[in-house]
Amino acid sequence: MKRLATAMTLATVALFGPHAAWAQTLGSIKDRGELICGANGTLAGFGLPDPQGNWTGFDVDFCRAIAAAIFNDPTKVKFVPLTAKDRFTALQSGEVDVLSRNTSWTLSRDTSLGLDFTAVNFYDGQGFMVRKSLKVSSALELNDAALCVQQGTTSELNLTDYFRSNHMGLKTVTFATGDEALKAYESGRCDAYTTDSSALYGERLRLPEPSQHIVLPEIISKEPLSPAVRHGDNQWSDIVRWTHFAMVDAEELGVTKANVDEKLKSSDPETRRLLGSEGQYGEALGLTNDWAYRIIKHIGNYGESFERNVGQGSPLKIVRGLNALWTKGGLQYGPPIR
Amino acid sequence: MTEKIQGLLPQDLPHRPRRIGGIVLQIALIVVIAGLAYGAILDLAQNLARAHVASGFGFWNNTAGFDISQTLISYSPSTSSFGRAFWVGLLNTLLVAAIGIVLATVLGFVVGIARLSRNWLIARLAGGYVELIRNVPLLLQLLFWYNAVLKSLPQLRGSVALPGGGILNNRGLFLPRPEFGPYFAAALIALFVAIAVAIVLRDWARRRRERTGRQIRIVLPVLILVCGLPLAVLALAGFPLGFSVPHMGRFNVSGGVEILPEFAALVLALTVYTAAFIAEVVRAGVLAVPAGQTEAAQALGLRSAATLRLVVVPQAMRVIMPPLTSQYLNLIKNSSLAVTIGYPDLVQVFAGSVLNITGQAVEVIAITMAVYLAISLFTSLLMNLYARATAIVER
Numbered sequence: 001m002k003r004l005a006t007a008m009t010l011a012t013v014a015l016f017g018p019h020a021a022w023a024q025t026l027g028s029i030k031d032r033g034e035l036i037c038g039a040n041g042t043l044a045g046f047g048l049p050d051p052q053g054n055w056t057g058f059d060v061d062f063c064r065a066i067a068a069a070i071f072n073d074p075t076k077v078k079f080v081p082l083t084a085k086d087r088f089t090a091l092q093s094g095e096v097d098v099l100s101r102n103t104s105w106t107l108s109r110d111t112s113l114g115l116d117f118t119a120v121n122f123y124d125g126q127g128f129m130v131r132k133s134l135k136v137s138s139a140l141e142l143n144d145a146a147l148c149v150q151q152g153t154t155s156e157l158n159l160t161d162y163f164r165s166n167h168m169g170l171k172t173v174t175f176a177t178g179d180e181a182l183k184a185y186e187s188g189r190c191d192a193y194t195t196d197s198s199a200l201y202g203e204r205l206r207l208p209e210p211s212q213h214i215v216l217p218e219i220i221s222k223e224p225l226s227p228a229v230r231h232g233d234n235q236w237s238d239i240v241r242w243t244h245f246a247m248v249d250a251e252e253l254g255v256t257k258a259n260v261d262e263k264l265k266s267s268d269p270e271t272r273r274l275l276g277s278e279g280q281y282g283e284a285l286g287l288t289n290d291w292a293y294r295i296i297k298h299i300g301n302y303g304e305s306f307e308r309n310v311g312q313g314s315p316l317k318i319v320r321g322l323n324a325l326w327t328k329g330g331l332q333y334g335p336p337i338r
Numbered sequence: 339m340t341e342k343i344q345g346l347l348p349q350d351l352p353h354r355p356r357r358i359g360g361i362v363l364q365i366a367l368i369v370v371i372a373g374l375a376y377g378a379i380l381d382l383a384q385n386l387a388r389a390h391v392a393s394g395f396g397f398w399n400n401t402a403g404f405d406i407s408q409t410l411i412s413y414s415p416s417t418s419s420f421g422r423a424f425w426v427g428l429l430n431t432l433l434v435a436a437i438g439i440v441l442a443t444v445l446g447f448v449v450g451i452a453r454l455s456r457n458w459l460i461a462r463l464a465g466g467y468v469e470l471i472r473n474v475p476l477l478l479q480l481l482f483w484y485n486a487v488l489k490s491l492p493q494l495r496g497s498v499a500l501p502g503g504g505i506l507n508n509r510g511l512f513l514p515r516p517e518f519g520p521y522f523a524a525a526l527i528a529l530f531v532a533i534a535v536a537i538v539l540r541d542w543a544r545r546r547r548e549r550t551g552r553q554i555r556i557v558l559p560v561l562i563l564v565c566g567l568p569l570a571v572l573a574l575a576g577f578p579l580g581f582s583v584p585h586m587g588r589f590n591v592s593g594g595v596e597i598l599p600e601f602a603a604l605v606l607a608l609t610v611y612t613a614a615f616i617a618e619v620v621r622a623g624v625l626a627v628p629a630g631q632t633e634a635a636q637a638l639g640l641r642s643a644a645t646l647r648l649v650v651v652p653q654a655m656r657v658i659m660p661p662l663t664s665q666y667l668n669l670i671k672n673s674s675l676a677v678t679i680g681y682p683d684l685v686q687v688f689a690g691s692v693l694n695i696t697g698q699a700v701e702v703i704a705i706t707m708a709v710y711l712a713i714s715l716f717t718s719l720l721m722n723l724y725a726r727a728t729a730i731v732e733r
Binding site: 084085089108112113142144145151152156157160161170171172173174175180184187189230 | 600678
C-alpha cells in the first residue's frame, strides 16, 4: 500500500508539481527549517530509532552532519524510515531530500533512477549468516540451501551470479523488508540469511542467541554504500558529497569533536581551510564558511562516527578494514579543500 | 422491481435540461476530461525525462537476474526476462485466487448453513466463527497463519514422513509427483468417453422418468463406468504411471511437488477470512426465501434434503450471487497481501523486485493495477453470466 501511495505521489508530483522544484533543494530545506532524510529504520549501527524515538547510527549521523552544516543544529532532521524497495521512489518523488540508507552504488541505479550517488562512505560486500548447528564453514557448501533475502537489494541479484558461477542450486525466499527476512530465518524457514556483511553483524545481535549464528568468511560482491540525491541539483549534491569529505579530511588532519575549538587556532593551512579560518570555501558551497567546523563540533570526524556506531565503541565491533583512511591502508580518501 | 428503478432515472426529474443542450454539455465534458488526461500524460513524460528517470516499457525484455521461489512456468534467474517474471507472478496470483475461491466457497456455504441449523451448538459455533474472523484484520490473520504454519512444523532434520512418500517440514509440504508414461493419454480419453456416456445415460433416465413417472437408479452403473473404463485401459497399457518421490538432501528436499509454507498460509488466511463473509451472504440468501416456500414443499411431501436442494437453494442462489461476486473480487485483491509473507505473487514479484530493479514506478504500478482490474472485470463477467443463466425466466 505504501508503495502504491508513493508511486501515486510520484505520478502526481511528476504530473502537476512545479517544474523547477528539483533545482533548489537547499533553498527549500532552509525554508522548511529541517532536512528530510530517508534512513533505514531497522538496521542496528546504521539507522535505528531507540525506544525513546531518537535515531542513531552511522547513516543517521551523516544526515545529522548535513543538518549541522546547514543549520548549526544536528537535531533539525526528520527521519523517514524506508524499506529497500521504497527508497528510490521516495527520493525521486521528493519525499526525502537525501537518501542515507546503506545503498549500493551501481551503474543502473546511477543512470536510470534519476538520482546521483555522492561519495562512498562505507565499503561493504555481501555475506552469509548461518546457524552454527548447520556445521557449514563456507558459502560454497550452500548448494540447494534455502536463503532468506530482502527484496529490491543488490543482494537479491548477486545471489544469482554467485550460485550460477559456482554451479550451485539456488533457492531464495524473498521478503519485502529486512525484518521479515530475518524473522523467517530465525523461525527456520531458511538455512542462511544474506545481506551486506556490515548489516549481518547488526542483524545477528537482534537474534535471541547471537552466539548460535556465524557469519561465513566469503564476501561475494562489492557493495560501495553511498548517500544519494536527486539528479539535476548540483549544488545540493556538492553539499552532500563534501559533508562526507570534510569528515574524512578532519580525521586525516586529526581534528576531532573534542579538539575542534582548539584547532580553530591552528596554524596548519589545511586545517585552517577546513574549519573556515581561511578562505571562502563554505560560501562557495552555498553554506557558511564554518560549515565543516559545525559538522565536527556536533558529530565528529569520520573515524569517530564509525567507531561510535559500528566500530569498537559499538556492539557490532566492525573493523575499519577497507574503510580505514588511505594513509592507513584503507580506501577512505578526502579530496583537498582548497 | 424494474418499475421502481425507472422512477429514479434522470429524465423523470422535474428540471431536466433540454435534450440537445444536454448532449452538447456531455460532449464538452468528455472533451475536457480527455484533454486533461492527455495533458497530464504529456506532462508526466516530460517531467520524468527532466528528472532523468528512465521511462517506457523497454525494460520488459531485459534480464531479470533475481530468483523466484515458486514458478509454475519455467523461469531461470540468470536468463529469463522481467516480462517472464511478470507472467510467473501473475500465474502465482491466479493460482492462489482460484484455490482460495473454491475453498472459501465450500467453507462459507457449510458455515452459512450451519449457522441456520436447529442444533444449538452447531449454530453458535458457526456464529462465533463468523464474528471472530470478520472482526480481525486480514493482515494480522495472515501473519498469524504464517507464523503458526512455520513455527508448528518441524525443522528439516525432524521432517515428518507422510504415508505414500510425502515429506512435511517447515520448508514446505513435498508430495510425490505423478509421471505419466506412454498410453496414459488413452486412459484420459477413456475417462472422457465414460463421462460423455454417463451424461447421455442421465438424460435418457430423466426423459423416461418424465414420460413414465418411474425413477431409474443409474448411480451404480455410472460409477462403474466412469471408474472402470479408464482403469481397464490403464491395465491394458500395463499401468504406465510412475511417481517422482521426494527425498531428503543435505539442506532441502528434492523431487516431487513442493507446496511452500507461504502458499499454504496465504490460502489458509484468504479462505478462512473470506468464508466468514460468504457464510453471512449464504445465510442472508437462505433467509430471504419465504418460509411459505419450505412449508409448501413439505406439504407436497418433499423430504427436508429435497426441499433444500429443489426449492430453497435455487431461490437463495439468486440473492446470493451478486454479494458472492463481491467476495470473490475481494479475495482476488486481498491476495496481494502475499507481499508481507514472501509469497511471490504479482505484487511481490512485479511491483516489488521488478519495480525496484528498474526504478520505473509509474509503468510498473500502472501495469499491475491494469492486471488486477482485468482479472476482477473478467470474474464479474463470469459471475454475471452465471447469474443470468440461473435467473427466473418469466413465462
